[in-house]
Amino acid sequence: MMEIPISVDVMETVSSFTHHKYCSAFVLNGNNAFTNIALHQPAMSFDIAIIVLHGHFDNISLSNFFLLPISSPKAPSHLFLLSPIPCLPPSPYKTHRNINSDSSLCLTLLDPSPVLSLSPLQMEGEGSVASNKLINDSNQEAEVRKGPWTMEEDLILINYISNHGEGVWNNLARSAGLNRTGKSCRLRWLNYLRPDVRRGNITQQEQLLIMDLHARWGNRWSKIARQLPGRTDNEIKNYWRTRIQKRAKQSEPMDFRSNVEACPGSSHDDGVNDQLSHPAEEQSIVSGGGGGGIQLPQFPCAEFTEHIWTLEDLWLMQSAADDYYMI
DNA sequence: AATAGTCCCAACCGCCGGAGT
DNA sequence: CACTCCGGCGGTTGGGACTAT
Numbered sequence: 001m002m003e004i005p006i007s008v009d010v011m012e013t014v015s016s017f018t019h020h021k022y023c024s025a026f027v028l029n030g031n032n033a034f035t036n037i038a039l040h041q042p043a044m045s046f047d048i049a050i051i052v053l054h055g056h057f058d059n060i061s062l063s064n065f066f067l068l069p070i071s072s073p074k075a076p077s078h079l080f081l082l083s084p085i086p087c088l089p090p091s092p093y094k095t096h097r098n099i100n101s102d103s104s105l106c107l108t109l110l111d112p113s114p115v116l117s118l119s120p121l122q123m124e125g126e127g128s129v130a131s132n133k134l135i136n137d138s139n140q141e142a143e144v145r146k147g148p149w150t151m152e153e154d155l156i157l158i159n160y161i162s163n164h165g166e167g168v169w170n171n172l173a174r175s176a177g178l179n180r181t182g183k184s185c186r187l188r189w190l191n192y193l194r195p196d197v198r199r200g201n202i203t204q205q206e207q208l209l210i211m212d213l214h215a216r217w218g219n220r221w222s223k224i225a226r227q228l229p230g231r232t233d234n235e236i237k238n239y240w241r242t243r244i245q246k247r248a249k250q251s252e253p254m255d256f257r258s259n260v261e262a263c264p265g266s267s268h269d270d271g272v273n274d275q276l277s278h279p280a281e282e283q284s285i286v287s288g289g290g291g292g293g294i295q296l297p298q299f300p301c302a303e304f305t306e307h308i309w310t311l312e313d314l315w316l317m318q319s320a321a322d323d324y325y326m327i
Numbered sequence: 328a329a330t331a332g333t334c335c336c337a338a339c340c341g342c343c344g345g346a347g348t
Numbered sequence: 349c350a351c352t353c354c355g356g357c358g359g360t361t362g363g364g365a366c367t368a369t
Contacts, residue, residue, distance in 0.1 A: 336361105342358090
């Protein structure tokens with residue numbers, strides 16, 4: 001992976017867009033870590049988000065970007081992407097001053113209009129099967145696309161829903177110009193793109209809750225998921241099958257037990273089950289609310305820092321923000 | 328470094344029930 | 349009542365990521 005240093009010129013460009021009251025800019029580097037490069041406000045609410053793609057990405061997911069807006073009560077009105085991917089045709093926002101002679105730096109405005117022109121975000125990695133199929137399909141028309149969603153499709157879907165809301169999914173797919181089934185769009189939105197989808201590892205509390213609810217309800221994943229805000233049935237199902245079921249097969253003692261026992265107030269199974277048997281408390285369990293004020297995470301401030309935000313940090317931000325805005 | 332094996336999860340498939348006609 | 353359409357659900361799987369050899 002070739003790392004491209006962020007030049008001062010880029011910083012100036014970014015800074016020129018950070019005059020907005022609620023605005024932030026990030027560098028997303030190849031290690032899935034976010035470097036905050038121009039944070040002017042506590043990262044609780046963004047109207048504009050600027051993300052600089054730093055380095056080379058073979059496989060990048062839009063969910064990485066949406067970790068930013070989901071920490072705010074509303075989606076940002078604009079999302080800028082600064083990308084060192086070669087840009088054709090030249091963007092009016094294009095900056096110069098080489099970062100690399102081969103790769104221009106593009107500033108792409110992702111306008112929330114329903115019609116989205118092709119951005120320069122085509123990643124090399126997706127150039128093979130998926131996009132070839134897309135091209136072929138455009139010739140043959142009508143053949144519905146399957147398989148992994150591209151960033152373009154994600155953006156189209158997000159833009160469309162943010163402007164028109166959810167509706168009849170088949171109509172939505174047609175109206176948005178997505179060559180996908182309504183089912184596919186629904187699934188993608190609900191399991192992945194929806195702003196309130198919570199990501200990150202399943203916590204000990206969530207694991208306990210999943211096990212308890214599964215004991216009660218069986219494989220009713222969607223029902224179980226409703227008790228874990230932000231978690232999808234698909235995620236819980238996968239988690240169960242790949243972790244819990246596997247361990248059960250191996251007849252290994254669940255490692256959560258030792259951790260649970262280490263937690264004050266949860267010294268044995270009875271206590272845990274008692275706690276879980278009250279739905280009202282389930283909410284408090286998963287949201288981490290144990291009484292007392294909610295501690296918002298501390299964010300780096302104004303000037304440029306080298307502070308690295310990992311995905312974990314952002315997940316923490318998101319959950320804290322969720323709690324904050326629910327007050 | 329190369330290969331094989333394993334893990335994980337996004338996305339698909341098929342079925343079902345409800346709503347509308 | 350029968351049919352169609354659609355959304356929701358649970359089961360399954362392809363393939364990329366990761367780990368072990």
